Amino acid sequence: MSTSQHSLLSIVPGIGRRAESESSDGRYEPTIGLKAVATILDCSAEQCRRLAEAKKIPVFRIGYRWKSTASAIVRWREEQLALIRHSRPSEER
Numbered sequence: 820m821s822t823s824q825h826s827l828l829s830i831v832p833g834i835g836r837r838a839e840s841e842s843s844d845g846r847y848e849p850t851i852g853l854k855a856v857a858t859i860l861d862c863s864a865e866q867c868r869r870l871a872e873a874k875k876i877p878v879f880r881i882g883y884r885w886k887s888t889a890s891a892i893v894r895w896r897e898e899q900l901a902l903i904r905h906s907r908p909s910e911e912r
Contacts, residue, residue, distance in 0.1 A: 850886040853878075859892045 853871065856878065857864045871878045871885045877895050878887040 848888045848890060850881075851889055851892075853885045855889070856885075856887055856892050859889060860896060 853864045853867045856876070857867045860867065860876075867876065867878075868885065870876045876887070877891045878885045880886070
C-alpha cells in the first residue's frame with residue numbers, strides 16, 4: 820500500500836485505529852449484527868429481521884446484512900418501554 824493510500828485510510832473513522840463509542844472527538848461506535856440486536860432485545864434473530872424489514876427498529880443495511888449500534892438499540896428499547904409505561908392507565912401501574 821502506498822503512502823498516499825495509507826493516508827486516505829487514516830481519515831476514515833474506525834480504520835487504522837481501535838473504534839470506540841462515539842464521543843466528542845469524532846470516534847464512531849462499532850456496528851453489530853442482528854444476532855447481537857436479538858440478544859439485546861431478548862428475541863430471535865428472525866424476529867429482529869422482520870422488525871428491521873418493517874422499519875420498526877433502528878437498523879440499516881450494508882449489502883444484504885442488517886446492522887445497528889448497541890447504543891441505538893438500547894435507546895430505542897428504553898423509549899419503547901417509556902411509551903408503554905406512560906400509556907397504561909394509572910391503576911395498572
